[in-house]
Amino acid sequence: MEDKVVCAVLPGFKTDQSAPPEQVIDNGAPVERIALLGADLPGLRPKFTCAEGDRISRGQPLFCDRAHPEINFVAPLSGLVDSITLGPRRSLSALVIRVEPEPDAPAPQRVAASTAAELRTMLLAQGLWPSFLTRPFGRTPAPDVTPDAIFVTATAEGPHAPDPRVVLEGRHEQFRAGLKALALLTAGPVYACQNSGTDIAAGLGERIRGSFFPAGHASGLAGSHIHRLHPVGARTMVWSIGYQDVVAIGSLIETGIADFSRVVSLSGPRARHPRLIRTSIGANLQDLISDDILPGRDGSAVSVVSGSALTGRPAAWLGRYHQQVTLLDDRAAQKPEPGTGWLAKLRKPSSRPGPIVPTSALETMLGFDTPAVPFLRALSVGDAETASRLGCLEMLEEDLAAVSLVCTSGADYGRMLRHVLDELAEDA
Structure with a gap:
């Protein structure tokens, strides 16, 4: 089943006019270190199963969620635990691994994941459960929660993003195996959101739906897809997941080896x-x-x-x-000059935000059928109740980046939104 969805594209909005990347995949330079970051895991309180100096293997659990010990966070590569740094309230700042040569990989073998219980157990144990993000709140879902729908983001966020169809070349079967697995985790639809072209979800059943969005920044974000197809609120939850993580799930099912x-x-x-x-x-x-x-x-x-x-x-x-x-x-150390464009605006200090001037650009950039000025004022003063009533539960930080760029206040509304979402999540 195919949905064709019209979603607002930001007119004339360009943040980077440099050459777009060539859509050919090269192997990146070897890296000596990798890190698991607390910035990606809001609300997490880790319980470590490793210590600095420990030698670890790819896929080995490093820590779990203290509130949900079933959720494992594993090593993407083998190496030595170089450092563990904590943030406020013993939240994770970063766990750094010094990469070492991989031992011989085990022989591939298909994993049993034909039921929702088997799939959940596998994803939780193998470190792929954090591939999902909830709406509302943008957090890793609890292990026992069933979403009302799952959104797969297979759209390019902008002209400089990887083309999903290029990335999926040679991996379509693993992607489709991952899509079919996602349908086990919800009784609702699985939306495969994509740009123009052949439906990459065709023939996988009624509940796996190909949905098409035009190319562009806002129309490439999961928040826009969710708002148009399956809005969320205090009593409705959906999950989002990137297409490369869906490939990783399909690969794990078919080979037994987690791909990070x-x-x-x-x-x-x-x-x-x-x-x-x-x-x-x-x-x-x-x-x-x-x-x-x-x-x-x-x-x-x-x-x-x-x-x-x-x-x-x-x-x-x-x-x-x-x-x-x-x-x-x-250009952080340089004095911004008037009219130097988006980069100067992006670097503008915002420790003392200015007034919010109503403009048509604000309404266009927000794109959530939400009155922009009252909503931004609610975020500015930390009024979580009003922000929730005006629709913040559908959004994450990325959804407000364009608003921050054009608003006369110079405020970082993504950061303000995160404070409000964390407050609402604690009270939920």
Whole structure:
């Protein structure tokens, strides 16, 4: 069954006018270290099963969720636990692994996952359960929860994102095996959200539905798909998952081996050869891009962003859910000049946000049928009740990146949204 969905595209909205990456996959440079990041796991309180200095194997559990010990977080590669750093309230900041050569891989063997119980047990034990994110709240789902629907994001977030159809070449059978497995986890639909082309979910049954969205930033985000097809609220929960994680699930079922590789696009004005590269979740970005940085025209340093220029974050490590690495000129130390475009706006200090001026751009960028100004004011003052009533439960930080860019206040509404969502999650 195929759904054709019309979703708002941001008109004339460009954040990076550098060359798009060549849609050919190369192997990325070897990385010496990888990391599991607390920034990807809001609300998690880890219980460690390893210590600094321990030698660990790929797929070995490193820690679990203290609230749900069944949820394991495992090593993407073999190596030595280099460091474990904690944040506020003993939350995880980063667990760093110094990568060592892999031992011989075990012989592939098909895993029993023909029932929902078998599949859940496998995903929880093998470290793929964190592939799912809940709406509302954007957290790893509890092991015993059944979503009302599951959304597979197989759309390109923007012109510099990997083309999912290129990434899936040669892996369609594993992807389809993963899609069929997802249908065991919900009694509702599984939406395979994609851009134009042949339906990658065709022939998999009534509950696995191909849904098409036009290319563009907002229309490439899971929040837009969920808002258009299956809105959530206080009593409705859906899960989202990226298409590469669906491939990993299918691969695990067919081979018994968890795949933590990731194809990401390398792009931006400082990228020497914009292209797609295969690396590992949590890869050290300095190792990954060391030979791919163009010199700055004015001698400026490079700013390395995990994710896109709009929705990503300056980082030393590849985020768990990111599929882009963007190399920008680092202008943080330079005085912004009026009219220098999106980058100057992105760097604008926001410790004392200015007033919110109603504009048509605000309404266009939000795109959730929500009155923009009252909603942003509620986020600005931390009014969780009003923000919830106006629709924040459908959103995550990435959904507000464009709003932050065009709003006259200069505020980071993604950060404000996270504070409100965490408060609402604690009260749920």
